[in-house]
Amino acid sequence: MREQDGATKAPGRVGDVRRRNLALVLGRIGPEEPATRAEIAAATGLTKASVSSLVAELLETGLVDELGVTRAGERGRPGVGLALDARRGALGAEVNVDYLAVGVVDLHGSLRYHEVAETVNRGRGPNDVVAELSRIVERCVSAADDAGMTLLGGGLAVPALVDPSRGTILNAPNLGWRNADLAPALGGLVPGAPFGVVLSNEADSAALAELWYGRGTSLGSYLYVSGEVGVGGGLVMGSELFSGPGGHAGEVGHIVVEPTGQRCSCGGRGCLETVAGQEAILAAAGITDGGSTTAARMAALQASLDAGDTQAITAVERAAHYLGIAIVSSARVVDVSAVVLGGHFAALAPWIRPALLSSLEAFAPGVIAEEAVAFSELGTTAALRGTAGAALRRALAAPYELLA
Amino acid sequence: MREQDGATKAPGRVGDVRRRNLALVLGRIGPEEPATRAEIAAATGLTKASVSSLVAELLETGLVDELGVTRAGERGRPGVGLALDARRGALGAEVNVDYLAVGVVDLHGSLRYHEVAETVNRGRGPNDVVAELSRIVERCVSAADDAGMTLLGGGLAVPALVDPSRGTILNAPNLGWRNADLAPALGGLVPGAPFGVVLSNEADSAALAELWYGRGTSLGSYLYVSGEVGVGGGLVMGSELFSGPGGHAGEVGHIVVEPTGQRCSCGGRGCLETVAGQEAILAAAGITDGGSTTAARMAALQASLDAGDTQAITAVERAAHYLGIAIVSSARVVDVSAVVLGGHFAALAPWIRPALLSSLEAFAPGVIAEEAVAFSELGTTAALRGTAGAALRRALAAPYELLA
Numbered sequence: 033m034r035e036q037d038g039a040t041k042a043p044g045r046v047g048d049v050r051r052r053n054l055a056l057v058l059g060r061i062g063p064e065e066p067a068t069r070a071e072i073a074a075a076t077g078l079t080k081a082s083v084s085s086l087v088a089e090l091l092e093t094g095l096v097d098e099l100g101v102t103r104a105g106e107r108g109r110p111g112v113g114l115a116l117d118a119r120r121g122a123l124g125a126e127v128n129v130d131y132l133a134v135g136v137v138d139l140h141g142s143l144r145y146h147e148v149a150e151t152v153n154r155g156r157g158p159n160d161v162v163a164e165l166s167r168i169v170e171r172c173v174s175a176a177d178d179a180g181m182t183l184l185g186g187g188l189a190v191p192a193l194v195d196p197s198r199g200t201i202l203n204a205p206n207l208g209w210r211n212a213d214l215a216p217a218l219g220g221l222v223p224g225a226p227f228g229v230v231l232s233n234e235a236d237s238a239a240l241a242e243l244w245y246g247r248g249t250s251l252g253s254y255l256y257v258s259g260e261v262g263v264g265g266g267l268v269m270g271s272e273l274f275s276g277p278g279g280h281a282g283e284v285g286h287i288v289v290e291p292t293g294q295r296c297s298c299g300g301r302g303c304l305e306t307v308a309g310q311e312a313i314l315a316a317a318g319i320t321d322g323g324s325t326t327a328a329r330m331a332a333l334q335a336s337l338d339a340g341d342t343q344a345i346t347a348v349e350r351a352a353h354y355l356g357i358a359i360v361s362s363a364r365v366v367d368v369s370a371v372v373l374g375g376h377f378a379a380l381a382p383w384i385r386p387a388l389l390s391s392l393e394a395f396a397p398g399v400i401a402e403e404a405v406a407f408s409e410l411g412t413t414a415a416l417r418g419t420a421g422a423a424l425r426r427a428l429a430a431p432y433e434l435l436a
Numbered sequence: 437m438r439e440q441d442g443a444t445k446a447p448g449r450v451g452d453v454r455r456r457n458l459a460l461v462l463g464r465i466g467p468e469e470p471a472t473r474a475e476i477a478a479a480t481g482l483t484k485a486s487v488s489s490l491v492a493e494l495l496e497t498g499l500v501d502e503l504g505v506t507r508a509g510e511r512g513r514p515g516v517g518l519a520l521d522a523r524r525g526a527l528g529a530e531v532n533v534d535y536l537a538v539g540v541v542d543l544h545g546s547l548r549y550h551e552v553a554e555t556v557n558r559g560r561g562p563n564d565v566v567a568e569l570s571r572i573v574e575r576c577v578s579a580a581d582d583a584g585m586t587l588l589g590g591g592l593a594v595p596a597l598v599d600p601s602r603g604t605i606l607n608a609p610n611l612g613w614r615n616a617d618l619a620p621a622l623g624g625l626v627p628g629a630p631f632g633v634v635l636s637n638e639a640d641s642a643a644l645a646e647l648w649y650g651r652g653t654s655l656g657s658y659l660y661v662s663g664e665v666g667v668g669g670g671l672v673m674g675s676e677l678f679s680g681p682g683g684h685a686g687e688v689g690h691i692v693v694e695p696t697g698q699r700c701s702c703g704g705r706g707c708l709e710t711v712a713g714q715e716a717i718l719a720a721a722g723i724t725d726g727g728s729t730t731a732a733r734m735a736a737l738q739a740s741l742d743a744g745d746t747q748a749i750t751a752v753e754r755a756a757h758y759l760g761i762a763i764v765s766s767a768r769v770v771d772v773s774a775v776v777l778g779g780h781f782a783a784l785a786p787w788i789r790p791a792l793l794s795s796l797e798a799f800a801p802g803v804i805a806e807e808a809v810a811f812s813e814l815g816t817t818a819a820l821r822g823t824a825g826a827a828l829r830r831a832l833a834a835p836y837e838l839l840a
Contacts, residue, residue: 253681267769269681276771277657277673282770288761288799299801300764354598354695358765360704365671367680395692396697397703399542 051432053078057086058095058431061139066099066113082285087114089140089148092260093119093434094182095139095427116140118376121176122427123186123222123422125169126234126412127161129154129206131259133412134168136176136183137420139428141245143148145175148280148412154261158201169221177220184427184434185227187419188218189237191262193280199231205297206262226433227426230419234258235282236273237418238410239266244421247372247406247415254406257284258374258414261326264307267366270356274366285309287326287358304358308351316347330376337383338424348380349387356391371400381407454490457482462499463492467544470503470517482643491518497838498586499524499543501833515707520544525580526831527590528817528824529573529624530638531565533558533610533665534730537816538572538589540580541824542830543832545649552816554731558665562605573625588838589631591823592622593641594601595666597684599782603635609701610666630837631830634823638662639686640677641822642814643670646776647781648817648825651810655774658810659766661688661759662778662818665730671770677768689713691762708762712755714780720751731776734780741787752784753791760795760824767803775804778812 053076060072073083092094099113109180121138121211135146147168163189171192176183192204199215210428218229236366239256242248243275248256256266267274275281285305286298293302294312310326317336319329336344377384385405392400408414427434446487457480462474476720477487494500503517516700526544534557539550550584551572557565557679569592580587596608622633643660646652652660652672679685689709690702697706698716709760710716714730721740723733740748763775796804812818831838 116455164614272571278771278773281769281771283771286768286800287765288693291693291758291761291799300799302799357692361762362543362769364687364767365676365685367682367685368685369682395695395704395706396690 038278043166048373051430053082054086054431057083058090058428061090061096061114061116063116063118066115068113070111089435090114090431095431095434103255118142119179119181120184120427121181122184122227122420122423123169123172123176123229124189124237124416124418124423125165125186125221125226126189126237126415126419127165127207128154128234128301128412128415131412132161132165132168133416134165134172135413135416135420136172136181137245137417137424138181139424141421143413144179144181145172146413146416147172151327154207154326158207158209158214159217161207162214162217166221173222183222183225185225185423186229187232187237187416187423188221188224188229188413189232189234189419190214190262190378191234191264194231194232194233201231202217204412206260224353225423227423227430230422230426232419232422233264233266233280234260234415235264236266236275237416237422238264238408238414239282239372239418240273240421241414241416241418242372242374242408243268243271243409245417246408246410251370251372251404253368253374254370254404255282255284255359255366255368256372256374257359257377258408259308259310259351259355259376261310263309265362267362267368268367269368282387284358284362287361289354289357289361295311304354307383308358308377313347313351313376316350317341317344318347319344329381334379337380345383348383352377352384352387353391355384356388358394359388359400360392360396363396369400370404370406372406372408374410374414378408378411455834457486458490458493458835459833461487462494462832465494465500465518465520467497467520467522470519472515474515476518483787486764493839494518494835497835499835499838511823516767519665522546523583524588524828524831525585526572526631526824526827527576527580527629527633528593528641528820528822528827529569529590529625530593530819530823531557531569532595532613532638532816532819535574535816536565536569536572537820538576539817539824539840540567540576540585540819541649541821541828542585543695543828545825547817547821548583548815549576550771550820551576554729556704556729558611562611562613562618563621565611566618566621570621577626587626588631589629590626590633591636591641591820591825591827592618592633592833593636593638593819593823594742595638595664595668598635598637605635610664612706619792629827631834634826634830635828636823637668637670637684638664638819639668640670640679641820641826642668642778642812643672643686643776643822644825645814645818645820645822646778646812647672648674649821650812650814655776655808657772658685658774658808659688659763659770659772659780660776661763662714663714663755663759663780663811665714667713668779669766669800671766671772673770673772676745676783688766689781691765693758693765694762708758711758712781713760717751717755717780720754721745721748722751723748734783734786738783741784749787756781756788756791757795759788759793761799763792763804764796767800774808774810776810776812778814782812784814 097117116139201212264287290302296303358386501521520543605616667689669686694706700707
């Protein structure tokens with residue numbers, strides 16, 4: 033059926049139908065392969081006149097760029113190619129327990145500038161940490177500005193239960209933060225950004241980064257598990273983040289894997305985090321120098337593994353064994369059959385992988401195939417890419433917000 | 437916006453708009469509180485003339501009954517009350533490891549006839565068991581027929597992974613059945629039923645029975661866990677069954693709760709089923725007489741509990757402890773905060789409940805509140821009610837199928 037697209041447009045206000053059609057046309061314009069107006073008309077069922085008028089407005093938003101006459105169509109006249117404009121981007125930022133990460137992602141999905149700083153954030157107040165983050169953000173925003181980029185919005189990912197609508201951290205046990213209102217700070221990160229800066233859970237954002245830019249692009253449905261000081265997780269099903277009725281699904285780090293195990297920061301006992309988080313692995317590996325940072329001790333662990341140290345290898349394999357149990361139990365609950373691993377699980381992949389595959393086979397033969405276990409290649413930029421990507425998607429879903 | 441409802445009606449074929457409007461009007465007619473045509477017009481935005489015409493067709497389907505002039509409206513003339521017709525119903529049936537259950541549920545949600553037979557189904561072939569089930573079905577269908585009821589469809593629930601679209605059991609480990617094609621048998625259970633007979637997972641159907649007729653009506657989102665010989669589960673979120681990307685979500689019985697535990701029928705190790713299924717509890721309680729049926733031994737367990745037998749109490753409390761771990765892990769993955777327990781977990785509620793609450797508090801303080809732990813009151817009729825209810829909902833969603 034053909035959509036009526038112009039009738040409801042009123043001066044100073046974009047009508048509902050035109051809003052939908054702007055997003056519809058924009059959805060046919062990708063980052064690389066240029067699309068012509070004629071192709072868009074054929075794909076959407078809109079008239080060529082309507083498409084031309086809608087494209088004119090999209091060019092006005094700055095989200096879309098004309099690439100000049102690029103090629104002859106199979107039939108008819110050659111068209112002007114349209115593509116998303118890589119000069120539009122969004123800021124992504126992450127506060128984790130032992131690092132801060134900031135970057136800019138453009139509409140082509142490229143990470144244009146980024147900076148990762150090792151810091152000790154546990155025990156510091158949120159305002160102090162966000163002030164330090166802001167200085168890194170300023171450098172990235174300034175670099176983007178110098179390159180002629182416009183930032184549409186941004187996001188801040190934290191290892192915490194969050195309320196994105198209010199911009200508050202509900203509970204970040206590994207940072208020691210509870211009920212922290214970050215709304216004022218968020219507003220200042222990308223001044224004037226039309227699509228704002230949104231707070232998110234770090235593992236959820238990293239899970240989405242895998243979907244859009246990483247190992248999840250071909251999967252569609254998978255469990256993402258990220259090892260940091262804490263262990264976070266996110267569920268992607270049908271190419272969307274699944275949040276569950278309470279909004280905080282995917283908390284794989286607090287699945288109980290060892291009923292007689294250690295107390296956990298969540299108040300429970302024997303959670304995955306108590307046996308597979310960085311502190312747990314370092315303790316089991318005997319790397320206990322409290323004076324150095326977690327990151328420094330993780331580097332020491334890596335060196336021990338490279339040297340074939342038995343205690344280090346056993347510690348990592350034990351973590352992988354329990355990681356397998358948590359993945360199996362998650363798969364039983366939601367019936368996903370693929371997993372993407374990030375954080376130190378990815379950094380330690382050569383040691384994690386064999387023990388993990390054994391564990392999966394022992395506890396649920398046939399449920400997660402060997403080829404369905406993927407390791408992230410995004411490193412410490414995963415969460416910031418995801419939260420920037422979410423901001424870009426907010427813009428692409430509502431291009432009319434950019435019209436005067 | 438007002439719907440156009442008559443334009444697309446063609447002789448011998450009910451058009452799309454009219455189909456939608458028939459279902460829309462039917463959705464305003466409940467089992468008890470009678471609705472008038474005027475009320476339906478006001479609630480749906482359809483004209484009174486359209487509603488009258490649609491109601492005439494709904495009366496023709498037999499799903500709706502006129503109750504005579506029942507009351508004066510606040511304004512205007514008194515109307516004729518319309519309600520769902522309790523003479524329309526569906527058959528529900530369940531094959532479990534140690535019983536068969538059959539019943540008829542009417543459009544008011546009442547269980548009109550039912551019969552539960554203790555049988556030993558493990559090790560027998562599916563054809564043999566379904567033949568025995570068919571004889572019970574015949575008695576129930578005949579009783580419904582004698583009472584002037586018309587059966588619209590039905591369902592068969594089994595403790596198995598199923599493919600409902602093909603009517604096949606993929607794997608029923610506790611029955612010893614694999615790849616069993618039940619499609620021919622299903623067709624014969626309710627001959628001529630316009631909405632067919634559909635195969636389902638027993639715990640999924642029981643979970644839906646709680647939503648429609650039981651403890652889940654006020655919850656909307658919850659985890660259902662049922663203890664039989666196996667331990668099954670179903671997830672209801674936003675008042676719908678959640679099946680997950682692979683179609684078999686909610687397999688709580690195979691969450692790993694004891695990594696060093698027993699081998700499980702699924703091929704894994706330490707699953708909830710190995711410590712909280714009926715056989716596991718009976719073994720731990722020392723009730724091991726292999727000559728009597730599981731049901732008889734469960735009765736013996738009940739007697740031991742009533743007599744204060746320490747070994748029996750410890751066995752049930754141990755099961756409840758592990759049940760708590762599986763519930764906590766499920767809650768972490770999907771973020772549901774309520775649970776409904778069925779099967780022997782409900783039958784043994786006085787002994788299960790305190791140990792379960794302790795376990796929930798120990799492993800995830802504050803996640804599942806005490807008042808969010810409910811016990812089913814549907815007993816062995818839960819799954820059959822759910823599968824009959826699903827058949828009734830198929831009819832209510834497509835009333836036009838009943839028009840000539």
